Ligand SMILES: NC(=O)c1ccc[n+]([C@@H]2O[C@H](COP(=O)([O-])OP(=O)(O)OC[C@H]3O[C@@H](n4cnc5c(N)ncnc54)[C@H](O)[C@@H]3O)[C@@H](O)[C@H]2O)c1
């Protein structure tokens with residue numbers, strides 16, 4: 149048995165792993181953990197009985213249940229893979245089932261709010277190591293997951309002060325074995341960085357697709373007919389799960405509004421450059437942004453198309 153980096157793995161990192169919420173991320177973890185032998189037993193938990201049935205049919209976990217309290221019993225690693233707005237409710241529901249020494253984590257796209265929601269519910273002796281795999285697609289549900297999702301992607305950990313080092317190391321080893329590069333930062337810093345690199349870009353995509361669809365002179369059919377290049381890329385992002393993204397914006401309000409303020413100022417500058425024929429200003433900005441795109445590809449954070457190994461084809 150080897151991990152994603154090819155290192156031999158003798159023993160699982162966890163005995164019993166519970167994944168609560170078995171959609172894109174939860175099912176990808178199940179597949180990767182199973183493939184690499186990171187847990188002896190994988191328990192899949194979802195409040196949607198339809199999802200529980202599909203997880204059983206897919207055979208991606210050893211056990212599948214709709215009962216979170218019973219599902220987490222005896223688990224030494226419990227990962228919340230639900231929308232960020234549901235993390236507090238789930239933590240309260242599993243509290244009495246968590247065994248001493250268990251390590252609780254999550255995969256939420258927002259960190260400060262998740263820490264505030266979850267930490268108060270965790271009993272003494274249970275460690276909390278929040279995580280955010282910066283990897284995903286616009287698809288949802290257990291069928292959309294795949295084991296290489298986290299390969300060469302960042303996973304950001306935001307451990308609260310006083311987290312037992314052993315718990316942190318086990319979570320780090322778990323994500324490293326799935327192929328991620330692990331970085332540690334505070335929840336607040338995470339939320340600020342992700343506001344500009346992930347959250348605001350999604351808001352822009354939702355906005356541009358919504359505006360185009362609303363335009364009276366551009367009919368819906370023309371939007372579909374002519375959506376070839378840039379607009380089509382926006383529609384991929386704007387197809388992302390509405391519940392997940394509603395929760396992200398409501399739970400990272402401060403940082404998103406701060407970045408939007410900055411963005412509005414910069415858009416006003418671009419409008420001014422266009423109005424006054426300031427070609428140099430436009431050319432200089434576009435040259436800088438092209439260099440950023442190229443450096444992202446060089447660092448392996450984006451794979452040139454086609455790449456059906458990481459991202460499912462449309
Ligand atoms: N999709 C991405 O690109 C991506 C990337 C990184 C992190 N995340 C984060 O991962 C989490 C899950 O996202 P996803 O894309 O896997 O979502 P998803 O919609 O594919 O799956 C979420 C699952 O959670 C279940 N669920 C919801 N509330 C629940 C509850 N109270 N108890 C038990 N199950 C519940 C749903 O039934 C669903 O099966 C979110 O917090 C999101 O912010 C998503």
Ligand SMILES: O=C(O)C(=O)C[C@]1(C(=O)O)C=C[C@@H](O)C=C1
Pocket residue numbers: 256257281282283284285286345346347385388
């Ligand atoms: O690639 C995509 O479709 C994504 O939206 C993935 C993406 C991102 O913005 O990069 C979305 C949200 C997650 O928290 C992490 C990753």
